[in-house]
Amino acid sequence: MRPPRIMPITPGSTTDSELPRLFGDLRRLLAGGGEGVLLREPLLSDKAFLELGLFARELFRGGWLGVHDKVHVALACDADAVHLGYRSLSPAVAKAVSAGSLSVGHSQHAPELGSEEMDADYRLLGPVFPTPSKAGLVDPIGLDCLSSLPMAARTWAVGGVGPKDVAAVLGAGVAGVACIGSVFGEGDPEAGIGLMLEAAACRA
16 A cells, blocks of 8 residues: 555653553544554554554554564554664565565665665655754755655655655645644644645645
8 A cells, every 4th residue: 555645653752651652643634534654653662652553553544554664563463564764674684584474674874875765665855944852963855855756656755844844845746744842842732734635635
């Protein structure tokens, strides 16, 4: 299954004891029209991450579910994809471990394709704009870099993309937008995803 055009990513700050709060956020995401989610929660134990994955799989039954980094959790909760970062397994190894049952995504901070991106089914590219999570670590690539991208049809732009930016980003030719703060950052995922989907619909 292909990731949704607007791909929400969970904030990445949830601990095991805070799992019920994230459950509530995911319910509100669905209520706002969310068609799936990428679970990125590095602070969770594997046990809690699996609980989260199983909850999200049931909640988004018929929608898209991605799991960041943890191939074994993705397999155990019947996710559609595993998403890999620079500390993760390579896409080729993840595909071998999952026997091809998972789509594989990869994060990238420069538009040029390396061997790992070529092995991935989709990629997240960014940050496009300045964003607190990457401040001082990675420079924004800017909107112009999204034009004439290799693998554009399998690229989701990420990083600082809010509702006011969606039309321009999609207009550059990428497949979609991935977002954390625009959906989860203001404490109202239902409203956040609604604004992002509305902006994407205006571009359709």
